[in-house]
Amino acid sequence: xxxxxxxxxxxxxxxxxxxxxxxxxxxxxxxxxxxxxxxxxxxxxxxxxxxxxxxxxxxxxxxxxxxxxxxxxxxxxxxxxxxxxxxxxxxxxxxxxxxxxxxxxxxxxxxxxxxxxxxxxxxxxxxxxxxxxxxxxxxxxxxxxxxxxxxxxxxxxxxxxxxxxxxxxxxxxxxxxxxxxxxxxxxxxxxxxxxxxxxxxxxxxxxxxxxxxxxxxxxxxxxxxxxxxxxxxxxxxxxxxxxxxxxxxxxxxxxxxxxxxxxxxxxxxxxxxxxxxxxxxxxxxxxxxxxxxxxxxxxxxxxxxxxxxxxxxxxxxxxxxxxxxxxxxxxxxxxxxxxxxx
Ligand SMILES: [Zn+2]
Ligand SMILES: [Zn+2]
Numbered sequence: 001x002x003x004x005x006x007x008x009x010x011x012x013x014x015x016x017x018x019x020x021x022x023x024x025x026x027x028x029x030x031x032x033x034x035x036x037x038x039x040x041x042x043x044x045x046x047x048x049x050x051x052x053x054x055x056x057x058x059x060x061x062x063x064x065x066x067x068x069x070x071x072x073x074x075x076x077x078x079x080x081x082x083x084x085x086x087x088x089x090x091x092x093x094x095x096x097x098x099x100x101x102x103x104x105x106x107x108x109x110x111x112x113x114x115x116x117x118x119x120x121x122x123x124x125x126x127x128x129x130x131x132x133x134x135x136x137x138x139x140x141x142x143x144x145x146x147x148x149x150x151x152x153x154x155x156x157x158x159x160x161x162x163x164x165x166x167x168x169x170x171x172x173x174x175x176x177x178x179x180x181x182x183x184x185x186x187x188x189x190x191x192x193x194x195x196x197x198x199x200x201x202x203x204x205x206x207x208x209x210x211x212x213x214x215x216x217x218x219x220x221x222x223x224x225x226x227x228x229x230x231x232x233x234x235x236x237x238x239x240x241x242x243x244x245x246x247x248x249x250x251x252x253x254x255x256x257x258x259x260x261x262x263x264x265x266x267x268x269x270x271x272x273x274x275x276x277x278x279x280x281x282x283x284x285x286x287x288x289x290x291x292x293x294x295x296x297x298x299x300x301x302x303x304x305x306x307x308x309x310x311x312x313x314x315x316x317x318x319x320x321x322x323x324x325x326x327x328x329x330x331x332x333x334x335x336x337x338x339x340x341x342x
Contacts, residue, residue: 018120018136022073025134026213032192033062036161043182044168054164061157068149068257073135075143077118078126078265080109109187112266114141114235116218129216129245141265146257148207155200161193214242226270234270 036058045051078269107124111117116128118138127141139147168177169190177183210220214235223230236242245268247253248260 012032018133021133025069028192029066032161032189034050035189038164039182040165040168040184040189043180044177044186047105057160058164061153061160063185064255064257065153065157066152068146068153071146072132072139072143072150073137075259077121077123077128077139077140077147078142079123080107080112080115080126080266082109091285114216114219114224115269125217127268128218130218140262141261142259143260145259148189148204148211148246148258149255151200151204151207155197155204158197158200160192162190162197165193188313212239212242214245237269237271258262 027258030140037055040050041055041058045054102115103109104111104117104124106117106122109124111124112126114123114127117124118128118131121133123138125138125140127144129139129144129147131138132147135147135150137143165186168186171177172183172187177186210217213233214237219232219235223232224234226234237245245262250260250263253260
């Protein structure tokens with residue numbers, strides 16, 4: 001019992017330590033509020049109009065920043081469900097057209113497409129992007145939009161502070177500010193805002209590129225594997241559709257940290273159907289193939305929709321599993337490779 005007891009204490013200590021970056025960011029944010037709203041706007045600004053405009057714009061950005069940061073931290077990452085896994089298992093191991101599967105030894109489940117095991121969370125995460133220490137959470141299907149908004153609003157927040165603080169920062173060096181403690185807040189505020197603007201803009205720019213290509217950070221480092229091999233742009237549907245995968249169809253939700261991403265996190269459309277003229281190009285075409293299993297040819301390339309579209313109809317699958325000749329048209333997903341990640 002002793003090793004497991006000490007292991008438990010170590011795990012708990014680690015869990016507490018993981019919150020340090022979040023506490024650091026929160027303290028920095030709290031100080032920046034005091035330095036900007038109180039010391040700069042209220043104490044140092046002489047023009048009332050400038051004061052009001054700066055305070056209103058600042059509070060709007062502050063609220064959006066805190067809201068999206070909060071949602072990124074506290075939105076639980078989605079994990080593959082055991083129930084769904086059982087269904088998948090029943091049709092992935094039997095038929096010969098599945099040459100291999102992606103299986104997680106730690107979680108004891110089959111990983112859906114784009115799902116990866118996070119060694120920090122010790123869980124499989126749907127459409128895992130990366131584990132972010134600054135939010136002490138995994139960034140994946142459930143909170144990727146929130147993470148992007150967090151980057152965008154924190155960048156705007158820093159740029160806004162740097163831009164409005166600049167003239168006071170210059171006055172600091174030209175001895176144009178009264179000799180109070182406000183001048184030091186004004187100086188450090190500009191340094192911090194400028195420094196974070198640089199690092200955030202590169203990170204935000206990188207994630208904008210990932211969204212435009214419909215890639216996760218992990219997929220940018222390691223191309224996803226499909227039936228016909230690896231394809232770095234296998235999930236890319238074009239710029240507009242790629243954006244909608246993350247932000248959804250309704251534009252009114254795009255700028256708000258409210259979940260609006262498309263899909264269920266388990267199945268993803270691919271662009272690869274265009275390479276195979278033998279395959280139906282729409283879900284309707286897919287259904288018609290299911291009805292005529294005798295005519296079916298195993299897909300050489302993935303269809304537009306991945307297999308979970310068939311899984312949604314559990315009845316169809318039950319019938320198919322009773323007759324090995326049926327339902328093969330649904331095996332359209334990016335090819336599965338045996339992959340044990342830790
Ligand atoms: Zn796992
Ligand atoms: Zn994680």
